[in-house]
Amino acid sequence: MATVQDKAADPTQPKLGEELLSVTGLQKYFPVRKGLLQRQVGAVQAVDGLDFSVAMGETLSLVGESGCGKTTTGRLLTRLLEPTAGKIIFEGRDITHLSTNQMRPLRRDVQMIFQDPYSSLNPRHTVGTIVGAPFRLQKVKPENGVKRAVQDLLELVGLNPEHYNRYPHEFSGGQRQRIGIARTLALKPKLIVADEPVSALDVSIQAQVVNLLEDLQNELDLTYLLIAHDLSVVRHVSDRVAVMYLGKIVELADRTGLYERPMHPYTVALLSAVPIPDPERRAKRERIRLQGDVPSPLNPPPACRFHTRCWKAQEICKTEEPPLVALKPGHQVACHFPENEDKITVTPIGPIDGAAAAE
Template identity: 60%
Template sequence: MTSLPPRSGDGANLIEVQNLEMHFPVTRGIVFQRKVGTIKAVDGISFAIKKGETLGLVGESGCGKSTTGRAILQLYRPTAGSVIFEGQDLTQLKGDALRKMRRRVQMIFQDPYASLNPRMTVGDIIGEPIRVHRLREGRAVRERVEELLGLVGLNPAFANRYPHEFSGGQRQRIGIARALAVEPQFVVCDEPVSALDVSIQAQVVNLLEELQQKLGLTYLFIAHDLSVVKHISDRVAVMYLGKMVELSEGSKLYSMPLHPYTQALLSAVPIPDPKVELQRRRIILEGDVPSPLNPPSGCHFHTRCPIMIPKCKEEDPPFTDYGDGHFAACWRARESAELMPTVARKQAEMLAARISADIAKVKSKTG
């Protein structure tokens, strides 16, 4: 069992995830199916998010990030664990109680091209959740749709258009407006900028930050781009093969990562400075990512870890607080910062400083 990492600082937790598991059965046969294995997409993770906070969730493709977000919102019914939202366990809700809960928790999907119904106008797409939850009727629905379009930076007159008439960035703004239509408190952002151009990514991230300040939203921001996550997140969690391996305040994780996997991810982030880029040295992980159908014993990362010891093969390391809310699941976490190559450590520090400077520049322009 994994204990829930406590939130540092003042304020109550809006959502608490405890020992969440999402396993998918693997079957064979057409008429008579039999179970031959289990894919452990999410394998016992725990974390909490404070009201008004943004928690970034990062990791390689296939590590379980999106599945975690969908399981929290009960789009997938978790195999085990609990999701406590304002004192209520979402995993126990069914029927009308579950439908009412969906007003308070929403999702922004990754692909702005696949997540919008091409046969519906923008007005109908955004207005549908308003009608389903009976928040407004008649002309009031149309007025609310136009208000939401203006809120996300689109012309209210666009309500009569269809999704194919918009660019990727505009479609994602429509998706954001749809998520906000029912006035949620918690929003799962499932890689909302990964399908967009870099310049458009910055616009969408800035929009999400502005909406958070205006509406008091709480985000789980899922992404694989560590630079984007640092811009918007208060804390950052790292997943590997269904498990959470590190969780910390953003500045600490970027400047002094404790887990070898986090160090490898940071070493792969390009820095937009030719002089710094010449000094960049990647930490190359050997081997392929193991299959979640048959994960390794002990620490799931030990098959690729450059500082692995025999204990890593035998025992799964606990998710431990190494000070000031910096959690890591590694038997050598206290040593990993010292064992991290000098060039890679300097690179992580330069990356953290560079991103912090970029954040300050963006805020000075928008503020």
């Protein structure tokens, strides 16, 4: 099939497990302006100092409440937004402040799956035009022609290749998301940022799309940065999970460590809200209800941003920001009083960067 990428044929292609993306100190502040002269009176701190890395072939998930900066992070990584500060390294190349023309060749390697399949597809274009658009924009000529390549892509994502001439309104929500996924795969990207790819779909078909993403990853050696708020979905597809709160990562760990031994109080609270279908298990679990609303990113709390809602907060939480440190191998937490301390077997080693966390 023309759309299946032959990884072994490209010697410059990163090998599975090697670092593909590295982010250091990433920030994005949106200025707030008022008055006739539009003077800046503040800034919305949407993303404030992120450090993480993504290895080739893995799935790293960003989770957290609405407004914590997940989608902004995804748009920064795909360079749909210009970072305020920090550094984005992709395949050893600094892409933080590349111009639109300089980014154009990299668009083939970094693609995005959007949240809403209803608004991300042009209703005036046929499926063939939509999925074939990347070939025309990047001036790529598939070996057997654009139409054949598009039909192969439709078949790859579980759609009928004969629907090439249909319009988006003739498909269901799940089928539209598959069309969006096919468009994303057209140029054989190395990194896919999936912005809540199933949150707008019916529960009955969410599992189908999630399984499709997993199958495509196994078949094409794809690398995902998955943005989500549904922790039950994240658990099944992630290798590592980063929990965000008000623009910062508060916990970063592998899937098993985070779900079985969460250490940040915010993570514990999030996991306590995951529905459990077994009434007996549900009755035994303590449901943690956080008090108050998420503070405004326009004026976030000082020091630890979670201290206004945390049941373990003490005076130090209001005056000193906890660094993101490794309390266990590969398990980083930003908290002065972490949960599950009795299960910590390694002495804190101080702040580490995203690359070291992935090793």
